[in-house]
Amino acid sequence: MARSKDPPPKAGVMASGGEYARDSATQRGAAAIGFDLIASAIETADLGAGDAPLLIADFGAAQGTDSLEPIRLALDALGRRSDGRPVLCVHTDIPGNDFTTLCETLEESPDSYVRDHPEALALMAGRSLFGRCLPAGQLRFGWTASTLHWLSSAPGPVAGHFFVQLSDDADARRAYAARSAHDWRAFLDGRAAELAPGAAVVIEDVAMDGDGVMGSEELFNRLNDALLELGEKRLLSA
Template sequence: MASTDRPGLGPGVMSGDGFYDRNSATQDDAAAFGLALVAEAISGMPLSPDRRVVVADLGCAQGRNSLAPMRAAVTGFRAAGATDIDVIHTDLPNNDWATLFAVIEHDPDTYLIDEGIHPFVVGRSFYDRLFTPSTLHLAWTASALHWLSSPPQPLSDHFFAQSSTDAVAREHYRSRSAADWERFLAHRSVELAPSGAVVFVDVCTDDQGSTGSQPLFECLQAALRGARDRGDLSDRDYAATVYPSWFRTFSEWRAPFTPTYRGPSGAVLELVSLTPTTMGDPFWPAYESNGNAEEYAASQTGFLKAFLEPSFRSAWALSPDDCDRVIKDVFADTAHSIAENPRNASPDHRLVTGLLRRIA
């Protein structure tokens, strides 16, 4: 039986050994939409007399996509007069921390620009309390809040809840998402310093019910269905193969704010901005230029595998060798399906950017 206690496995963990960093161009492009909000969040924020600042990177994965926002935060707070800046990266305990440490220390784009910047890590879910009350000045999170604290149930007909025909199951996933969003806000409301802020970038579902990812996801779903039909996955394992997520609608993102959110300690959060946007397929320009369908399919398959493989493996009651074989076959079949018709598979990602601030 596969176990979520095995290193590198579990719902929400990214593929290790730096694989996620090498295959997360989509998430990196998405994060860029939030960089301007970092400067807005810092603008006018009062600092404590000791001029020490705490910045959190929530859901850091392997760190490459965190460098630009953390550098923006460090630069902004330095300009505001901050002296010591603690940058605290958080993710699940089974995260690939070794790659994160190497990225922070050695990447040429690191935010470690002087000796007054101090990196730390916390191996815990951001749906839990992470920081001392009223000490957090800025939190950043990108491509992370759609992940659920845990999958509420198996899905018998699709790995992605919002493509399932099971209305009861969809409601369970939607309900878990709403509860998780409230938990996130409750903990951050306690942790944020007065005038502290959260900047987030995440996926979204538009008014027509589209996430923009469904065409790509259907290629993977067909491959999973094929593995079940061949007998490589039992009915039980097939149903357990889920992407434990919910892509919130604009109204679901806004729902806790009526018009503000009051946390358990009495702190009040204001939703300063919430902006829907669309991001094109980052791999499409290269395909348009060279026409190489196999290269395009490899890029999209690497993207999918980087964030889904650990969740899939942890759900299967298979030996490690059988897991390796099924993973290889499933993603090879996915790549073949994408390469057959790249235009039909190409996603047009729906995103949302947001800025929260503690106002009381």
């Protein structure tokens, strides 16, 4: 009997086996822009009194490869201030994330922070960053990079271009702008509830200038042309 093909993953489920991690060099490079902010943020953060564990979080962890260096930098900075206090490092992402690969990355990667920081314990939270992920008033440091441009859900189809900002579909642009604003407020509300007084968050992501330009428009136009060509050759279908 012939083996049946595995069904395609449903929407919102990340491909397993480290596929994302192998193709995320661009995201890692973008995240590095924010690395210098980590130590300065923690140097001025209020870590609270006593010897209770410090709670830090990585919002939008994916498969973990892009999280290793920023969390290591955070732990280095905490170590200079906290005199060996235990640290709970919570890696959050949506329930459909590939948490198996994330766990394997933290355990097996030669770059994993757990190798050099025995005081750190890695934890997972399968919750969207557009809501509460952590206990109220407990978070001392948060990090997120190349994540917030992913919306909580797509408001609808986009006509004329795969990238809504370059589409002539005015209704779609308005709908996506409204969803983006809603998600940004939801993210801030979630972190406002979780952060301890005097805590710090470093956020790195794509943005537009005052004229609505991101700098990647030509790349997206070329990608759109390639998709149209594949469709015309019937090598790609909706």
